[in-house]
Amino acid sequence: RTMAQATATALGQIATPGAAEALVRSLAEAPASLRPVLAQASLQAAQRLLARGEARLATEIYRTVRTRYRSGYLNLGAFQGLIEADPAQANTRLLVALGGTDANLRQLAVQLIANLPGQATPPIMLESLAKLPPAGKVALLDAVAARRDRSARTVVLPLTKAKGARVRLAAIRTLGFVGDESDVVLLARLAAAGEGENGPVAAQALADLEGDTI
Numbered sequence: 001r002t003m004a005q006a007t008a009t010a011l012g013q014i015a016t017p018g019a020a021e022a023l024v025r026s027l028a029e030a031p032a033s034l035r036p037v038l039a040q041a042s043l044q045a046a047q048r049l050l051a052r053g054e055a056r057l058a059t060e061i062y063r064t065v066r067t068r069y070r071s072g073y074l075n076l077g078a079f080q081g082l083i084e085a086d087p088a089q090a091n092t093r094l095l096v097a098l099g100g101t102d103a104n105l106r107q108l109a110v111q112l113i114a115n116l117p118g119q120a121t122p123p124i125m126l127e128s129l130a131k132l133p134p135a136g137k138v139a140l141l142d143a144v145a146a147r148r149d150r151s152a153r154t155v156v157l158p159l160t161k162a163k164g165a166r167v168r169l170a171a172i173r174t175l176g177f178v179g180d181e182s183d184v185v186l187l188a189r190l191a192a193a194g195e196g197e198n199g200p201v202a203a204q205a206l207a208d209l210e211g212d213t214i
Contacts, residue, residue: 017057020045024064039065039074043081050085058085076108083112091122098136110139114146121149129155137162138170145174153178160186169201176205183209 023042030038046061062085065078079097083090097109113125121144129140137159144152156178159171172190175183187209190202 017049017054020049020057020061024061027064027068035068036074039069040077043074043077046081046085050081055085062086071102071104076104079105080108080112091124095125095128095132098139099132100136103135106135106139110143110146113140113143116147119147119149120151121147126152126155129159134164134167137167141167141170141174145177148177150178150180153180153183157183160190165197169197172198172201172205176208179205179209181209181211 020042023038023045026038027035027042042061042065046058046065049055049061050058059082062078062081066075066082069075069078079093082093086093094109094113097105100106113121116122125140126144129137132140141156141159144156153175156171156174159167160175162168162171172187175187179187184206187202187206190198191200191206193199
């Protein structure tokens with residue numbers, strides 16, 4: 001087993017197309033005890049291939065690892081790799097993760113969305129916000145808040161009246177990062193009302209608001 005592990009690690013470091021394909025083939029044939037090592041080496045090879053501009057092969061490897069591992073750290077590593085290797089499908093995959101039941105994958109999606117280049121959140125995500133389940137709404141709101149994306153204000157504002165407390169509080173908090181002078185009255189009213197957790201969250205959102213006339 002030690003020799004097999006060393007071989008897998010070496011193939012992952014070599015990361016030629018042939019070495020990478022050999023690792024992927026081994027995932028289906030190796031004993032169960034060796035598969036995590038092979039999967040980790042496959043991810044390493046995919047990362048090196050991607051750095052050399054071989055995105056297509058890297059994408060295939062990440063897909064294979066995700067198919068073999070539906071959850072856990074290997075799935076998360078493959079998912080993150082896919083977002084980078086296959087940007088054309090990144091938004092779709094991120095939305096699926098936000099709407100899914102895997103809390104760890106959803107949190108990773110939040111981090112990846114928060115770190116997307118530019119300030120504006122991809123429009124397809126903002127358009128999908130209202131359709132996501134509550135946990136997905138909260139997650140995307142967290143990502144929008146981290147981006148301080150002012151263009152998201154119009155989709156965040158209605159959720160400050162959401163019936164579900166988690167979504168409502170997340171929206172109020174997010175409004176502090178994406179809102180403007182016109183939201184001062186709303187946040188002040190919510191803070192003064194002191195209803196449940198609305199008051200403290202709205203007061204903090206007021207403090208977070210930025211604008212020349214605030």
